[in-house]
Amino acid sequence: MKKVSFAHMGYSYLGFKQLVEDMGFAAIVPPSPSPATLDRGVQYAPEFACIPFKMVLGTYLEVLEQGAEIIITSGGVGPCRAGLYGMLHEKILRNLGFDFEIFVFDPPLTGLWRFYSKLRRVVRGAGLSWPAFVDVVRRAWAKLKLLDALEQLASNTRPYELKRGETTRTFHDCLKIVDQARNLKEIASARQECQQLLQNIPRDPGRHPLKIGIVGEIYVMLEPFMNLEIEKTLGEMGVVTHRSIYLTQYTATDVLAHGTMDVRQLAYPYLNQFVGGHGQNSVGETILYARNGFDGVVQVAPFTCIPEIVAKSILPRVSQDFRIPVLSLTIDEQTGRAGVETRLEAFIDLLRERREQMEARPYAALLPGY
Amino acid sequence: MTLHIGFPTALIYYSHFPFWQGYFNRLGVEIVTSPPTTRTILDDGAREAVADACIPIKLYHGHVLTLKDKVDALFIPRMVRINRRATFCPKFLGLPDMVRATLTGLPPIIDLQVDAGRGLLGLWPTCRGLAELLGFSLGTAWPAYREGNKHQRAYEELLRKGYLPLQAMARLRGEAVEAPSRQPGALNLAVLGYPYQVYDDYISLDIIGKLQKMRANIMTMEMLPPRRLFQLSSRLPKRLFWHFSNLVIGATYHYLQQGDIDGIIHVTAFGCGPDAMVDKLMELDVRGISQGKVAYMSLSIDEQTGDAGVTTRLEAFVDMLHQRRENR
Numbered sequence: 001m002k003k004v005s006f007a008h009m010g011y012s013y014l015g016f017k018q019l020v021e022d023m024g025f026a027a028i029v030p031p032s033p034s035p036a037t038l039d040r041g042v043q044y045a046p047e048f049a050c051i052p053f054k055m056v057l058g059t060y061l062e063v064l065e066q067g068a069e070i071i072i073t074s075g076g077v078g079p080c081r082a083g084l085y086g087m088l089h090e091k092i093l094r095n096l097g098f099d100f101e102i103f104v105f106d107p108p109l110t111g112l113w114r115f116y117s118k119l120r121r122v123v124r125g126a127g128l129s130w131p132a133f134v135d136v137v138r139r140a141w142a143k144l145k146l147l148d149a150l151e152q153l154a155s156n157t158r159p160y161e162l163k164r165g166e167t168t169r170t171f172h173d174c175l176k177i178v179d180q181a182r183n184l185k186e187i188a189s190a191r192q193e194c195q196q197l198l199q200n201i202p203r204d205p206g207r208h209p210l211k212i213g214i215v216g217e218i219y220v221m222l223e224p225f226m227n228l229e230i231e232k233t234l235g236e237m238g239v240v241t242h243r244s245i246y247l248t249q250y251t252a253t254d255v256l257a258h259g260t261m262d263v264r265q266l267a268y269p270y271l272n273q274f275v276g277g278h279g280q281n282s283v284g285e286t287i288l289y290a291r292n293g294f295d296g297v298v299q300v301a302p303f304t305c306i307p308e309i310v311a312k313s314i315l316p317r318v319s320q321d322f323r324i325p326v327l328s329l330t331i332d333e334q335t336g337r338a339g340v341e342t343r344l345e346a347f348i349d350l351l352r353e354r355r356e357q358m359e360a361r362p363y364a365a366l367l368p369g370y
Numbered sequence: 371m372t373l374h375i376g377f378p379t380a381l382i383y384y385s386h387f388p389f390w391q392g393y394f395n396r397l398g399v400e401i402v403t404s405p406p407t408t409r410t411i412l413d414d415g416a417r418e419a420v421a422d423a424c425i426p427i428k429l430y431h432g433h434v435l436t437l438k439d440k441v442d443a444l445f446i447p448r449m450v451r452i453n454r455r456a457t458f459c460p461k462f463l464g465l466p467d468m469v470r471a472t473l474t475g476l477p478p479i480i481d482l483q484v485d486a487g488r489g490l491l492g493l494w495p496t497c498r499g500l501a502e503l504l505g506f507s508l509g510t511a512w513p514a515y516r517e518g519n520k521h522q523r524a525y526e527e528l529l530r531k532g533y534l535p536l537q538a539m540a541r542l543r544g545e546a547v548e549a550p551s552r553q554p555g556a557l558n559l560a561v562l563g564y565p566y567q568v569y570d571d572y573i574s575l576d577i578i579g580k581l582q583k584m585r586a587n588i589m590t591m592e593m594l595p596p597r598r599l600f601q602l603s604s605r606l607p608k609r610l611f612w613h614f615s616n617l618v619i620g621a622t623y624h625y626l627q628q629g630d631i632d633g634i635i636h637v638t639a640f641g642c643g644p645d646a647m648v649d650k651l652m653e654l655d656v657r658g659i660s661q662g663k664v665a666y667m668s669l670s671i672d673e674q675t676g677d678a679g680v681t682t683r684l685e686a687f688v689d690m691l692h693q694r695r696e697n698r
Contacts, residue, residue, distance in 0.1 A: 048646035078611030079460050084647055087608045091654055271467045273448060273483070275460040276611075303422065306643035310464035313420035317471035330422060 001026045002125065005068035007056045008033055010222035011147045012247050014179050019140035020072075022182075023126040023133070028068040030059045033225040037062060042333050044092055050302035051226065051332055052219035053085055060089060064098050072122070075106035080276035080307055082219075107254075141248070142187045143178065148246040149191070150174055151231075153198050155242070158235030160203035168232055170197050207238065210351050213289035215244045215282040216300035217308050220331050222247060227300050227331065228340045234298075237348055242294070244285040245278070263288060270314050279307025283314055290322035295351045297324055298344075303332035325350060372400045373504065375480070376441035378433035379404045381426060381462070382449060384535045384565035385614075388542060390445065392521030393497060396514035397506055402441050404433040407572035411436055416673055418472055424641040425573055425672060426566050427461050427468070434469055434476070443478045444469075447496065451487035455600050456613045459644055493518070529592040534578065535569045550582060557586040557691050560625040562652075563637030564614045564645075565592065573671060574637060575680045581635075584688050589631070591621035598624065606651070615644045622652050626659050632691045633665035640672030665691060 004020045006013070008030040020027040031037070033055055041058030060071060076083030086104030093100070103122055108115040123133050154171040161167045174194040181190035212234060220226040221243055231241045264274070267284035274280055286297045299315060301308030312328050319326040327347045329340060375394060377387065383403070394401045404411070407429060415432025416425075434444060446466045449458045457463070466481030482499045486492050494515055501511030521542065528538035532549040540547045561568060561578055568574050568590070578588050591599060599620030603609060610616050618636075625631045636652055638645040649668050656666040667687050669680065 046646040046650040048641060048643070049650075050643075050646075053646075075608075079457050079463065081611075081643055081647055083611060084608060087606065088647055088650060090607075091651070095654055095658075270471065271464055273450070273463045273467070275463045277460075279460060279464065304641055304643055304646065306460040309420060309422045309643075310460055310468055312422065313468040314464070314471040 002070055003028050003066075003068050004070045004072060005030060005060075005063035005066075006072050008059050008223070009219060010224065010247065011151065011175060012144060012222070014147060014175065015140045015144035017179075018143055018182065019136060022136040022139060023123075023128060025070070025126060028063045028066050030063050033059065033223060038333055044096065048304050050081065050217075050305045052082070052217070052302055053088075054333065055219075055223070055226065056085065057089055057092065060093060061096075064093065064100060069100055070125075071100060071102045073102065073104055075104040077107060077110050078276055080305075082277065139182070139184060139187070142184055143181070145248045146178060146187055146191050146194075147175075148248050150178070150194055150198070152242075152246065153195065155231045155235055156240055157198055157201055157203065158232070159209035159238045159240050160205065160207055162202045162204055164236055166201050167198070167235070170201055173197065210239045210295045210348065210355065211242070211293070212239050212351075213242050213244060213285065213294045213297045214300060215278075215285045215289075215297055217278055217302055217305050218245050218250065220300045220302050221245055226302075227329075228335070228337050230298065230300065230329075230340070230344070233341060233344060234348075237345065239348060242289075244281065244289075270318055271310070275307045275310050277305065277307035279311045282308060282311040283318060286315060286318050286324065286326060287322055290318075290324035294324065295355060296347065297326045298347070299326060299328045301328065301330055303330050325354070372398060373443070374400045374402050374441045376402050376404070376434075376437035376444045376477070378430055378437060378444075378446075379406060380430040380433045380570070381465070381566045382447070384569045386452075386522070388525040388539065389493065389518040389522035391518075393500075393514045393518035396517040397501070397504070397510060399504065401445075402437060404436045407433075407570050409572075412572065412673060420468070420472065422641065423461065423468075424639045424643070426564070426570075426639055426642075427465075428673075429570070429573060430465070431469065431472060434473060438473070438476050441477055443480055444476060445480050448481050448483045450483055450485040452484065452493075452613065453600075454487045455609065456616050457487075457611060459612050459614070461643075526592075530595065532593055534590070535565060535592065536571075550588070552587050553585065557632045557688060557695075558589065558630055559586045559688075559691075560589045560621065560631055560634045561637060562591055562618050562621050562625075562634060564618070564639075564642075567639050567642075567671070568637050573639075575671065575675065575677050577635070577637060577669065577680065577684065580681060580684055581688070584684070586688060589625060591617050594621055594624055610644070610648070612644045615648045618648055619651060622656065623659075626656065626664060631664055632695070633667065633687065635687070636666070636668045638668060638670050640670050665694070 002025050004025040005028040006016045013029055017027045017029050037058035038055055040061050041054035045054040045057050073086055075086050086102060090102050103118055105115065105118060154167050158167040174197060177190050177194055181187045214221060234241050263281055263284035266287040267280045271280050271283045282299055289297050299312065301312065315326050377390060391401055411432035412429055414435050415428040419428040419431040437444060446469055448466050449462045451457050466479055470479055482496050484493060484496045497511055497515040498508060501508060525538055525542060528541055533541060537547045559581055581588055596617060599617045602620040602623040603616040605623060610619060622634060625634060634656055636649055638649055653666060656664055
């Protein structure tokens with residue numbers, strides 16, 4: 001049985017694990033990213049590659065040492081560098097003497113035939129028929145959707161929790177339940193069970209938490225280790241967070257289709273050009289969050305990420321025009337948790353102050369002369 | 371009164387300026403370029419531009435600042451594609467928007483898109499748009515477009531003959547400049563990198579001049595026909611996305627095949643996104659293909675890089691190559 005592995009991105013590894021195992025391969029589940037993983041990646045990666053590149057390289061080194069023979073990953077169409085990662089990772093790893101096969105899947109719309117022939121090689125290698133493969137994909141997709149829904153529910157619950165840390169604990173229990181669910185029926189009942197668990201967390205409904213939108217680059221946004229668990233940190237500071245990217249939603253709109261046009265259209269007055277990655281989305285989504293009454297936006301971006309640098313230079317203007325505070329966090333291997341937490345705390349203080357002032361204004365109008 | 375349009379002496383200046391000069395001159399529009407880079411220009415740019423940007427982008431902001439009070443409009447084309455093979459770096463794609471969002475008090479920015487990826491018309495759609503915008507008829511725009519092409523062709527011809535970009539532009543202006551001749555027996559060095567990084571004497575710390583003083587023959591990617599470079603760049607399992615990166619990689623393969631090259635120097639800017647990939651690919655392939663016969667050095671330059679440091683590194687590299695030759 002071939003041993004197959006993949007990159008670690010957020011909690012999606014549960015979905016991919018199921019996909020690979022259902023296809024009849026042995027899944028080498030990538031270990032959760034740790035400073036050690038990152039160190040190994042940094043050692044062999046180019047200095048100015050962005051942190052996802054280094055992290056994924058470190059992950060590959062770990063899974064290859066555990067005996068992975070096939071790596072499956074996603075490609076891209078540029079001009080973001082991520083589209084070339086597969087190629088460069090392969091070159092670096094081969095140069096280090098590893099022997100393995102790597103399948104890099106570019107979005108199907110950029111080359112249907114290439115996508116199909118690659119997929120056929122994988123499916124044939126697994127000895128599956130096409131209908132059986134479709135079934136496998138449907139199960140994995142259902143699981144990924146469930147994971148996204150639970151993450152969203154958890155970040156909506158966290159600011160109301162009475163006992164700090166309870167939501168995160170429950171969420172991790174949920175992950176175990178989801179991991180056990182193997183077919184569509186089990187996944188559906190896991191959904192019921194987990195939603196119940198999260199809803200039963202004792203909470204204080206009287207709170208009036210701030211709302212912060214998170215925009216930026218997909219990998220640092222989805223991988224809690226990379227963004228220093230920004231959602232948990234903010235949640236426990238009493239903030240409802242909403243991420244602009246969830247994996248299944250992103251796959252449906254950007255990988256299989258041509259992107260979320262409404263977000264891009266919002267960005268047009270500021271950035272009238274697709275610049276790769278999520279650059280244009282970051283601008284458009286900030287505007288969207290401002291319109292939907294969010295209190296602030298946090299942009300998370302890897303150091304040297306080109307599309308996000310373009311977005312970062314434009315966001316101050318957007319922030320001014322739409323009166324929404326924006327905090328840009330650039331993340332690299334030197335970023336420390338304490339530094340990020342301090343900046344987030346300061347940002348939240350600012351938002352609280354701002355909200356109080358805005359709420360005070362109507363009363364001022366009621367009582368003229370005071 | 372003639373219209374004055376500003377063209378910053380940075381980024382695409384070194385690769386495409388002759389076209390735009392030819393075009394605008396024929397239309398009767400005065401084109402104003404910014405002075406060569408100085409410390410002040412770089413500092414101004416670095417202060418205004420977003421901190422994570424690479425030096426060439428910061429420098430561009432600086433050049434825009436020197437022009438902003440002298441001209442009626444700024445010409446910052448949005449370079450998307452000039453052939454169907456590759457796009458430009460995302461920072462080029464977002465350049466007009468970055469400049470507009472970052473700097474204040476600017477004259478109107480002409481940010482027409484240059485996207486010659488689809489048709490055979492090249493830059494004509496952009497030129498037509500420009501003419502409409504500035505109020506010229508298409509009948510005057512067409513000869514101007516032809517004129518621009520003529521200038522660009524003459525320029526590229528000179529580059530292939532071994533002129534460096536600034537020399538070639540001086541030659542086009544009618545100055546008596548001669549291309550450096552090749553000296554037999556001297557070291558052959560390929561200096562590769564993006565034109566806006568290598569040929570800006572200030573931010574490149576005049577690497578080419580320094581090497582020439584050390585009596586080395588310099589080869590650049592502009593001395594080769596772009597078509598060949600693109601052909602060679604498709605040797606990679608997946609073609610790079612970016613225009614200049616493909617040229618650099620193609621030139622690397624070309625000079626590796628050529629066989630008489632002693633060393634390849636890659637000049638790159640601190641924080642350059644595409645170069646993180648290109649540099650690693652070059653490093654692995656130069657070592658792999660030449661079996662260690664060609665030496666490789668990567669010079670990364672930022673605002674703080676000192677002249678003395680670069681000189682020392684270049685001297686060491688050249689000394690090492692001399693020694694290698696003797697031992698062979």
